[in-house]
Amino acid sequence: MSGMNEIILEAKGIYKSFSGVPVLQDVHFDVRKGEVHALMGENGAGKSTLIKIITGVYSKDAGTIEWEGKPVEINNYQDCQKLGVACIYQELSVIPPLTVAQNVFLGREPRTFGLIDYAKMNRMTQELIDRYQFPLHPATLVENLGMGQRQLIEILKGLSQNSKLLIMDEPTASLSGKEAETLFHIIETLRSEGVSVIYISHRLEEVYRLSDRLTILRDGQNAAVLNREEIVPKKVIATMIGKIVDESAGSKKMLHSDDTAPVRLEVKDLTDPADRYRHISFQVHRGEILGLGGLIGAGRTEVVRAIYGVDKAKSGEVILDGQKMNPSPKTSIAAGIGFVPEDRRSQGFIPLLSTTRNIALTNYDIIRKKGAAVSYADELAMSKKAIKDIDIRPADPDKEVGVMSGGNQQKVVLGKWLMRDLKLLIVDEPTAGIDVGAKNEIYEILENLAKQGVAIILVSSDLQELIRVSHRILVMRKGDVVKEFKNEIVTQSRVLSAGQGILDEEEAQA
Amino acid sequence: MSGEKKTFSVSKYSKLIILAVFILALSILRPKAFLTVGNISNVLWSVSVIGIMVSGTIYVFLLGGIDLSIETLCGLTAVVIVEVVTHMGNSVGGVIVGILAALGVGALAGLLHGFVITKFKVPAFLVTFATQSVFLGLSMIITNNKIVSCTKPKLFTMIGSTWVSIILMVIIAAFSWFLLSRTVFGRRTYAVGGNATAAEISGINVAKNTILCYVISGLTTAIGGIVLASMTQQAMASTGSGYTNDVITAGVIGGVSLLGGQGTVQGAIFGAVLMGLLNNGLNLMSVPSTQAGLVKGIVIIVAVAFDAMQHADQSRKKVRKVVKKA
Amino acid sequence: MKKMKQTTLRRFISLGLLLVLIILFAILGGGLFFNADNFIEIVRDASVVGIVGVGVTMAIITAGIDLSTGSVMALVAMTMANIYAYTLWPIPVMIILGILVGIAAGLCNGYIIGYLHVPEFIGTLATMGIFRSLTYIIAITDDNGVIQSQPMTVYGFASLGYAAGYFYLVTIAMIVFIIVGQIVLKFTRFGTNVYAVGANKKAARLSGIKVEKTQLIVYGISGFCCAVGGIFTAARLQSATAAIGDGFEFDPIAAAVVGGVALSGGSGDVVGTLIGALFMATLKNGVLKLNMNTAYQYVIKGVIIILVVMFDSAYKAHMDRLAKERGAKEGAEE
Known part of the structure; x- marks a missing residue:
């Protein structure tokens, strides 16, 4: 294909650190026109930070980003849109009670005499759908669609803005096998139409199947850039983990x-x-x-x-x-049985309550009562024991857990089980x-x-x-x-x- | 209160200061009218109904819920006790049956609210908005749109007399304080209001706890209705009119967060007293009572907006923290 | 059409409720209830609720609520009464000023909700008290300071309460409001934004919609509708009192709920609210015509709202379950 080697986006020498801790160091990343470029790495390797810098969510400490050969500054969502970069978020931004077409053209509806021209909008959507062969219908209400199809709408939305680069972050995470297969077909069609895709995934088989090139990050640095023929499972895994x-x-x-x-x-x-x-x-x-x-x-x-x-x-x-x-x-x-749930903040503890109240929450069956009253002394003793046993800081039993550091919050969540x-x-x-x-x-x-x-x-x-x-x-x-x-x-x-x-x-x- | 966070105790002092300033200002401005035993007990008497009701509705507020049916349920229970007493020949037995009937109505109303809210996941304001109309209609049907007066027996009129109603408020507030700050149920209520998912994972039956809170709210509203009926020695459908706003305002002034999870009974009672003083002060200064609504409304908005701002601030801090971690 | 199924079904349910009520009263009341004049009367009664309902519906579609409508109506009416009593300004100026006061009150609600982030039902509950208080503060009093109702009988104003041909002016206004409201909701970008904000604020924001501004405008529109409702109410009464619209806030919300506007936001339309408004007016009229205690309408209203809301919630849960099962099945087919 012509222009296959033309570089559309290039990030050079990107540095980023959060409160002194380096997260990205001298990272280089480029995407060619019409390629699917996969991005892999262990948790914390810096993938999402890199993407957030590219889409302007974070600012970079050093380095340059070039779009079609010219240096650009991307500071927000609007900048991305102007350039033609669309990001498909894991957390979808579709509006369920609206139709497919309404979602695709949200905020950019074609109008005649100030009123939305639905016929035209549906036609425009249909054209896009036909061009990339999406299994969708413009007038379907999104609330009647599955997760996979909702994701396709997001992609369609990006395409309707003439995006040249789509960024997909773990797009198959909530899809069934069949839905994922549809997505892969569409990605292949996009590639043949000259659209570039950055594909972030933990799943090797998907990367293996789809990508033209693969960049692997490890500990915030470039570990390797592999061409299609070099993408072999053992090599990828070895590179991700590091010798x-x-x-x-x-x-x-x-x-x-x-x-x-x-x-x-x-x-x-x-x-x-x-x-x-x-x-x-x-x-x-x-x-x-x-x-x-x-x-x-x-x-x-x-x-x-x-x-x-x-x-x-x-x-x-x-x-x-x-x-x-x-x-x-x-x-x-x-x-x-004790259970420490995965999302500490939304499931693990009560932010407004003190360490004591959080520790005691599951343990009122073993805390002494005077009549109906909970024994303050016992409750406090339990809290103090937990604080001492596992070194919760600050060591103040009355401290609100919501304002403590993540590690100490988790100790509080764990601590209540240790008392039993x-x-x-x-x-x-x-x-x-x-x-x-x-x-x-x-x-x-x-x-x-x-x-x-x-x-x-x-x-x-x-x-x-x-x-x-x-x-x-x-x-x-x-x-x-x-x-x-x-x-x-x-x-x-x-x-x-x-x-x-x-x-x-x-x-x-x- | 131990068990409450530090910053809270600071704001508790500020409350006492506000109260002191208020009393001082009124005693200077209207020394002869304000600083009399008669007037002070008058203030307490006038806040006793609000105090009684807020002692129970605070459980609903702590869950982040609201009860818009307070005033019409108050009216309905007032109507129930007066009707029962008059139908039973103004006898002492009638008063007892009447009290039980009114309490039963209150508890049933709470049970209905709690059930619909937990089983059908309908927002509290909508359910209580609808039942508000039902209770009003029922009161009108029972009274046939008339004022029913009831001046006998002594036992009935005694309930709403100055000292009895004040003592009743103190007892109910004390009981509610005990329940909320000393028992496992109270601890769990704060937990459910603060983070229902975490509470569920911690083995708390959130639905049961929620229903119980609404029943308590219904019960105290019924007691408020009984006291109000006795105070005025009559009842009609519009008895209790305006109390929904008063109870919410008292809670909000007293530091109860309408977003849930925060607040104490003593705070709410403080709010009720401050509101009583405010009403009394405005009254002594010859400001018409219709204008008090302006002050109350502004107080609610300012308090909740401030609350919401703090919440937003905290979550923004969280985001910043998470970003730093990433 | 497959996509219409759910909303059409809901529309049939609202219409069915209305029909059942009409049939019930027709059987019980016979010709006393079931005659053309009475239906015109019912529609007239439904008109103010319908007009105000347009704004309230929009507020509910954004997942909000407006409890202050009755008080805004009173404030508007009392503003006009003051102009009427103390100035010689022409009637149109008086009406325009009334409308401006209504819009300002609505924008206050919008600001409190959108920019101060006070939950909708708390914010408008508070302003309900505030606007009512303001109404009492500016109320017309006699020399002794006793609040009076202000007669407003001049033809230029009172004629707003009259009929043109078969229909009352207020009914014609209501029809205009419903049509314009429906067009705004369904055929403008703003209308689409209203649905988007109600369905998913975060997603709306990601799509570049200004959520706070949308809320501000929606409550402004609600204030405007209340002003118009207040004007027609005062015209019909040919006077303004501080008690206008007391307890009124219940009706447009009830109408919206019966008409299928989901309180969770993102669905419903003003045509549904119109059906609900007709339902409320029929109920009131029937109870009156049958010589029943008016109290029954309060009980029936409340019970119907609870039942409708419970039905909506159970129905939604059922649909969600179906969707989930469908998803699981698709997953298993791979």
Whole structure:
């Protein structure tokens, strides 16, 4: 194709740091006209920061961005639109009660005599739909469409503004297989029409299938730019994880688990009503830390929520210490299960309440009462014990949890469970957005609990964390457990490969 | 209060200062009229109904809900007790049955609100907006659009007498304070109002807790209605008119956040007293009562706007923090 | 058409409710209720609710509410009464000033909601008290300071309450308001923005819509509609009192709810509200004609709102569940 090598966007020598911590260092990234350029990297590698700099959400510390060979300053959404850059957000911005055409032309509706010309608008939408072969109809109400089709509307919206570059951030995260297939077809059509696409994904198979080139970031730096023929799973995984890290602690470990210890938790054939996971069966032993690995959206969070009873499973059994459970938060807590949910701020704690009130919230069954009154002394003693045991800062029991740092908030969430006689603790992404010091403290807490015989299920997307803390690892993919690592040497690449669906270890290992 | 955050205690002092300034100003401006036992007890008497009602509706406010049916439920319960008492020959037994009937109506109303709000996920203001009309209609049907007066027996007229109604307010406020700040139920109410999802995950039955809060609100509104009926020795459909705004204003002045999760009973009672003083002061200064609505409305808007601003500030800080982390 | 299904069904339900009510009263009241003159009367009664309902509907579509409508009407009427009593300004000037006061009051609501971020029902509940107070403050009093109602009988004004041919002027005005309102909502960019803001504020913002400005304008329009409603009310009464519109705020909201305007925002239209307004007026009229205690209409109104809202909520939950199941099925087919 002509002009295939013409560079449409080039980011050169990009630096960015947040409060002194470098996030991007001398990053180079370019996109050619009519190519699908994938961007990969582990969590925290700097992908989203780079994209946010390109779309003007963040300002860069140093470096230049060139559009069609000319340096440009992009400071906001409007600047992007003017240049022809459209970003398809994970959180969709479509308006459900409006039609497809109304959404596509929102704010730019064609008018005659000041009134919206629906016939013309539908016609214009239909032309776009025909040109790129979208499975949509202009007059359909968006609220009647599935997530996949809603996403296509966003793309259509970008195309209607004559965008030359589309940025898609994990576009398949909430799509079914069929919907994703449609999206891939459309991306291929876009490419043949000369539209460039930046495709951010954790899923290797998608990148493998779609992209012309692949840029891999690692620790905020360029790790590699691979051409199509170079995009081979083992090479990509090796590049993402990095050779040096492989020898360091936390990226490679001999797993040990003790099968002779009594079984604490047994999950049998757990299946989700919305099919986000199916036929999940596993056991966790006393004192064992079971890691649940896999990509975001693999169904891990849904499984642990069902075990704890926040959501109900369609079928299957949860058995704790030989007792069949009928999971609900209340019965789970009474039976000795603790749960640290994935999104701390929206699910984990009550921001306006003090450390004391948050710690005590699940523990009023064990706090003394005088008549109907809760014993202040007991409540305060519990809070102080938690503060001392796990070093919550500030050490003020009356401090509002909402204003504390992320690490300390998480300690409060964890702390309330430590005050109980715990049998099983489920932690979902326990260290997301937490500084290194607090991370290590949380790992120690988990390890100490395990030593006391508590069984722990750890859901984590941080491979280093997963390998460091777990005694045994299950990897989920698209709602199924696809791999178990047990009493063997595990590396980040093996876990990552399994999550990507590459089960041939020999190849991935090489 | 221990258990409350530090900044709150600062604003508590500021409240006492406001109160002191207010009393001082009134005593200087109208020394002969204001600083008399008669007038002071008069103020307390006039706030007792608001105080009683806000002691219960605060539970609804803490959940971030609202009750627009306060005034017509107050009227309905007033009508119920007066009708029962007069129909039972103004007997002492009639008063007891009447009280129970009024309380029953209040509890049922609360149960209905709580049920519709939790089971159908309908916003509180809409449900109570609709029931407000229902309660008004019921009162009109029961009274046949007439004023029903009731001056006997002594037991009935006693309820609304100056000291009894003040003592009643103190008892109910104290009970509500105990429930809210000392019991597990109170702790859970703050948690549900502060973050319902986190509360649910912490094993709290959010629906049950919510329904209970609305029942409490219905009960105190009924008590308010009973006291009001006894005070005026009569009842009609429009008994209680204007109290919805007064109760909300009292709560807001007292630092109860209408966005949920924040506020104390003592604060709300303070708000009621301050409002009583305000009304009394305006009255002593010969400002017509119709104009008090202006002040109340502005107070509500300023307080809630300030609240919303703080919320926005906090979430902006959060975003900044998250951005830094990224 | 598949896409119309849900909203058409809802429209049928509103019309059905209205029809059931008419049939019920026709059976109970016979010719006393069921005659042409009475229907003209019903439509006349529905007219002010319909006019104000246009603004309230827009507010509800943005996921808001306007509880201050009755008070704005009173404030507008009292403003005009003052001009009428104390100046010799021509009637059109008086009316224009009244309308400006209404718009200003509405913009106040819009500012409080859009820019001060006070929740809609709290903000307009507060201004409901404020505007009513202002009305009392500027109310016409006699020499002893007792509030009086101000007669406004001059032909140029009072004729607004008359009929032109079969229909009252207020009815004609209402029809104009409904038509214009429907066109604004369905055929202008502003109207599309109103739906977008109500359905998803964040998404609307991402799409470049100025949410706060949209809210400001919507409440301004609501104030304008209230002003017109207040003018016609005063004209019909041929006087202005401070109590005009007391308790009125209930009716346009109830009309919107019955007419299928979802309180959660993003759906409904003014034609639905018109059906709801007719429903409310029929109810009032029927209760009156049957010599029932007027109290029954309050009870029935309230009960119907609760039932309709419960139905809407259950129906929405049902649709969501269907959508989810559809999604799960599609996922399983891969």
